[in-house]
Amino acid sequence: EDEKRKYVKGKKLGEGTYANVYLGHVRGDPSALVAIKKIKVQQQYRDGMAPDAVRELKYLRELHHPNIISLLSVFSSKDQNLNLVLEYLPLGDLEMLIRDVDRVRYGAADIKAWMGMLARAVWFCHDNFVLHRDIKPNNLLIAADGEVKLADFGLARSFADPGRRMTANVITRWYRPPELLFGARHYGGAVDIWSVGMVFAELIIRAPFLAGNTEVEQIALICKHIGTPTEDNWPGVTQLREYTVPSEVVPVWGKDAYMGRFGAVGPDGVDLLVRTVALDPKKRITAREMLEHRWWRTDPKPTRKEDLPRKS
């Protein structure tokens, strides 16, 4: 209750699937802006994780990193709604920049800077045993100084206990990895890495890379553009409960096949991209390995955050 009184709620900033977001400020300090995210009642019990929801928030509260949105406070209002007080990020999100092709121009150095910030955010989550499970351009918000911040931890959870089954029904379809599309109930950080790969591809081509209208279509697009998951490239895949692929098997595309469409980030960038979209989650690059990749050190150097393109 003390926490609730600390903030003054202002105008509505936006409405999401799980929450309404309001501008707010610290009581007594109108310049100390915050975003207050009020979780919709029926959404608090999604994913059968109601008892976990508060616990997960506790983890998020402890995730302090420049590329992860800061959770400043949590309180429940009189109607039992959960309210998250978050740092206010005024410059929109990465999706807005990607889509505004006419007005926003960016190049390989900018993509490298944004991807570096995303990779560090994901590494920090995984290093703290937190899976985000909804990485997409729309959840990458931009701070006043250009820093990209991973936001919307509404589906996040701890994966500290690998013995526990988790729902496969997470991650927005276009960014969802094949193991989840095949119904895997035991998974790890690799699910977020696939999403990172999809964001990387989308930053380059400025359109969603694999935009399936259904889960079946999503699997078909993965098979067509990346390759068909088989026992050869992914031992055990055919045992997953919802494994089905189009009958015409497509061999996994090599780096060269990606160069035409994604070559703007150079051969090292394409190498990193290909490693993020390895079909077998065991072979997919980890967040730590991403940070050690040579692409970050080859020219061009990543753009300084203050110099990154912003919405007009």
Ligand code: ADP
């Ligand atoms: P969605 O992800 O469906 O857009 P959200 O609930 O995450 O829904 O957010 C709804 C809207 O509120 C977003 O479009 C965004 O513009 C705004 N918003 C969310 N969080 C913040 C924040 N920390 N600072 C500023 N605006 C925010």
